[in-house]
Structure formats: structure tokens, C-alpha cells
Amino acid sequence: MSRTRSVAGSGQGIHRRSVLAATGAVALSAGVGYALRPSDSQAATGTRETTEAVAASSRRAPAAPLAPYTKGTTVASVSTPRGSGYRRLGDGPGWQRVVRSDLAAPKSGRAGRRTALAAFVQLTDLHIIDAQHPLRLEYLRSADVHAWRPHEALTVQGAIALVERINALRGAPVTGSPLHFAMTTGDNTDNNAKSELEWFLKVMSGGRITPNTGDPRRYEGVQNSGLKLYWQPDAAVRDTDKQAGFPHLDGFLKAAIREVRSPGLNLPWYSTVGNHDTMPMGCYASHGDSFLTELAVGGKKLMNVSAAEAQRLQTLIKKARDPEGVRYHDFLKTHARSTRSVTPDESRAPFTPTEYIQAHLDPAYRGIGPAGHGYSSANLDTGTQYYAFRVSDDVIGISLDTTDAGGHYEGSLGTAQLKWLDRTLRENKDSYAVIFSHHTSKTMTNTRTDPARPHERRHNGQEVLALLGGHRNVLAWVNGHIHKNVITPHSMSGGGSFWEVSTASHVDYPQLARIIELADNKDGTVSLFTTLVESSAPHRTDFSDLSQTGLAALYRELSLNAPGASTALGGDPEDRNTELVLKKG
Helix, strand or coil: CCCCCCCCCCCCCCCHHHHHHHCCCCEEECCCCCCCCHHHCHHHHCCHHHHHHHHHHHCCCCCCCCCCCCCCECCCEEEEEECCCCCEEEEEECCCCEEECCCCCCCCCHHHHCEEEEEEEEECCCCECCCCCCCCCHHHHHCCHHHCCCCHHHHHHHHHHHHHHHHHCCCCCCCCCCCCEEEEECCCECCCEHHHHHHHHHHHHCEEECCCCCCCCCCCCHHHCCCCCCCCCCCCCCCHHHHCCCCCCCCHHHHHCCCEEECCCCCCEEEECCHHHHCHHHCCCCCCCHHHHHHHHCCEECCCCCHHHHHHHHHHHHCCCCCCCHHHHHHHHHCHHHCEECCCCHHHCECCHHHHHHHHHCHHHCCCCCHHHHCCHHHHHHCCCCEEEEEECCEEEEECCCCCCCCCCCCCEEHHHHHHHHHHHHHCCCCEEEEECCCCHHHCCCCCCCCCCCCCCEECHHHHHHHHHCCCCEEEEEECCCCCCEEEEEECCCCCEEEEEECCCCCCCCCCEEEEEEEECCCCEEEEEEEEECCCCCCCCCCCCCCHHHHHHHHHHHHHHCCCCCCCCCCCHHHCCEEEEEECC
16 A cells, blocks of 8 residues: 555645546546546547636635534534424434544554544435426335335435535544545436436536426326325325425425526536336336337326235336346336326436436536546447446546446446456556445346346345455445445455445435545544435424525425334444444554
8 A cells, every 4th residue: 555645735825636536536436447437538539737727616625624514514513303193304413423443453652643644525325306207106005105205306406415425524534634526326326317417417517497297387196186095185085195294385386496506516427327227117128119118108197006916016126037027017007097187297207327327428517527437438339337436646536337227226347347346346456446236235136137148147145245344455345226225344254444434315314415424544544434414404493484595495304204204214223424444554
């Protein structure tokens, strides 16, 4: 391991290494084992001085000494439920930081010795939802009350409020280091729809968004259907959610589809793909399926089936008994006469992996950058969705594609990607490495053949753990998918040790993102600090406030009260705000 250096400058102004890391100027590879072409790097669009000037205008590093910044994090305050029944939210005390010594003993005096290596933000499972899409599975709620969330029409407003919170952070909570980038670890969209992809990219890079498809004048979906199965916020009908205490809110649906504006992140961001970004409903290997595409863009929507029929379909999905969607076709055809008319819309069409990358490369969604948000023309050439990038002189980031295009929502890696991961870690053995993926090690159990690579073997999470354990430079594996905060230590037989950091989603309560800081303690150990953050929306809601901010606050409170929602997704204290100690040379 090379001598480690701090990413923060010791004086006023911009530190060159921080700038180059923040702008994504030093790209490593795009899943193909060779350096990116000049056109794939933001630094290549102009001189280095030009690149530094752009970064300086977006995020200026503070003067030393750096000061910890905890305002707006869960160290300072956390939304806290009040009462019973339909619970309101209010301000509550913050979560304390827990020191974890599972992999190494923390040494006294380290706070005075340590230097920052990197700091970044993880967003995961945003699940930007086109709530009126004809292929949504809301009707599964007749068998499983949690199969549909009453707050699904507000995902865009909630995600914008999260961007606003990140923009308001003035440094990292422990080291005070500037935040160098944000990474989304998959399920950025919910139903593999072009409408959702456009909204996600505008949320992240900035722009005006109208979270509505179909009829531009009104909402057409389950929430004005009159069906008691769903919360009917504007109607007088006594639906099941209102019986549980959900409010009657005149004008809710009109406000939910009204144009909103995202400022976009004011720091560079990278993107990792998830199963909901890759497959319709996050589980069906049905790209090129004309039947599903026609239904997606067409004028018919199924909203209600019997509990027995819903249970059978849900079992097929959960048990992966229909990964290609053949029986799902039959299900939809059987219920064709039960559908309701909606306004057709071509923007609801599914997108392919190629279109996903092309959208990231579109200059309209560049924002602060980097160009492609990690993806490059090399990914387009090779049909891959994994890449590596330089974070700082001493740290690289590696984004994996753990989705299995053969179908089902659990994941795996193909042999070519596994070999690329091993090679990338070996070629950068003098740099610490942070691995990003959507799936966790325990949810990489799906080894179905990728239709595009029928002769390639798929590898599960245990095989990935074993590979990472053979590289002593790996510090962390950062992921999502399970919608729960879980931090797991791994000490492997290959000699390596690292932390697996899984973060809760932003669609289910408590709706969190996570700041991660890497610091060299100058005593043979490295500390990883994890700090959770909520969106900028106020904890307290006002039912009369249907502004963009008011809806973002309501998004959080409705998610708390969603029938059947788990109360354990926030995790235990040792999975939240932590110091994770590692022994590293």
C-alpha cells in the first residue's frame, strides 16, 4: 500500500486531488479492462485548469483545520413518531455514534492523528415511481397489504427533498472533509419505465419535472378509482386506509402531479444499476416483449383482482417460478375484461440497458457531472453496466452490475465481470477500494443464465465475498436492495477484511441516505464513519400544505403509516451512525 495522503488541502482554496476526484477526471475502466477514451472523461472536455474551475464553482473545500458538520444529519435530530393509530411525526433526539471493533481494536488518540481519505454520500432505492403506469402490481394488495404504498405518488417530491438535504451539507460529519461525490446504488426507478428514468435523471441533475403520465389534466390511477382497497385522498369514500386513520386531503392528487423543480445535486454523482432499473416490475426478463410493451403504453389498466388470484401471482414472483413472465402474460390476458380505460402514453415504454446508459450520457442530464455519471461509450460498445473510477490518490470506487437479466429480483455476477473485478483490484493494489452494488452478498442467490450471454456462468454472493477477501485493499462493500440498514463485518480466509454497508431505501420509512467517510488513523488502522441523513422536508406535516415541500414531508409521514410496513428498517444502533475500524497497512 502506498503512503496514504489526506484529500483535504492544508490551506485556502481548492486542493488538486480533491478536484480531480470530485469531477471524475481520473476514470479507470468501464468493464472492459482498458482505459477510457478521451471523449469518455470530463477532464478531456477542456484543459485541467478549466476542469478545476468548474469544480471550484460547485463545491469549494473549506480552509484547514476542517470542522465536523452534523447539522441536518441524524446525529443532530431524527423524525420521531407520536401517538398511536395514524401516527404523526415530530422532532426527536439524534442517534449516537457506535464504535464497532469487530475487525480491529480502536486505539486511543486516533481522533487527533487521523487524516481524511475520502467522503461521499450513498443514495439507494429511490424507486422513482410512475404511479399511473398500466403495468403496476397495485392489485396484489388484496393479498398483501404492503404490496401497494399509499405514498407512491410522491416519490419525486421526496427525492428532490433528499437532494436539497445533501446540497445543504457543508462537509462530512466527523472529519469535516468536503463531500466528493454521491453514488446511487440501484433501483433508481421502480418499473423500468422511460418516464421514471427521465424523472430520476432530472431529480439528480436538475430540472423541471411533471410527475404525471397519461392525461395531462388529471390523475388516472388507483387513488381516484373509488376502490376501497386503496387510499382515496380526495374522495369521501371510507376506504380501508381512512378507516385506519389516513386523512382526507382535498386537492392531493392535483398537487401530486403538479410540476416541481429539482436543483440537482451540487456535487458530482455516479450511478449503479438495480433490478428495478433493468427489468419490468424488477423481476421479469422480458425485454423485447411486444405484448408487455403494448400494455405499458396502451390505454388499459388492471386495478383489482381477488385475494386468491393476487396470492397466486405474488407466489410466482417471490418463488421465481415465472422469471420470463410467461404466466404473467396469461394472468393479464385472463383479466383483460376487468381492466379500466386510461390515457395511452408512449413515455411509459420500458427501457433497455443500452437506453439506460445512453440516457446517463445525454448532456441534458449531466448536471455537475461527470459525463455519463460513471458510464461511458465503452459500456455501450461492450454491453456492460460496470466501471471503476478514481476517488482520490489513495482510493478507487468500483461499481458492479449485480442484476440478473435472466429474471427474478435477486442478483449475481457473470464470469467476465468477476474476472474484471479481480483484475481491477490487482491493478490498483496500491489504492484502497470501495465496492458499490445494488444487491447485498446475501441476496446474490440468483444464478440464472443471462440470455445475452448463454454460455457464461453466474456467481453468487459467497463467491464475490471470497474474491474480495483475497484483496487486502478492499475497505467496504456498499449496497442496498433490502431496504434496511445493516452493517456486516467480513474477515475472510484470504486474509482480507472489510465492512459490508447496506443502507435503507428512500421509499420506505425511515427514508434515509448515508454519508460515508474514510480516514487513516496513522496507527495501522483505518476508520469508516457512517452517518445517516433524512430529506430536507420538515418532520412535522401540515395537511393543508400541499406545496412541493409539504408533499415531501407528507411522503415521509405516509410511509411511516403505510399498512404492513416493517418497523425494523432503520436497523439497530450499530447499523446506523458508526465508526467501523479496520486493520490496514
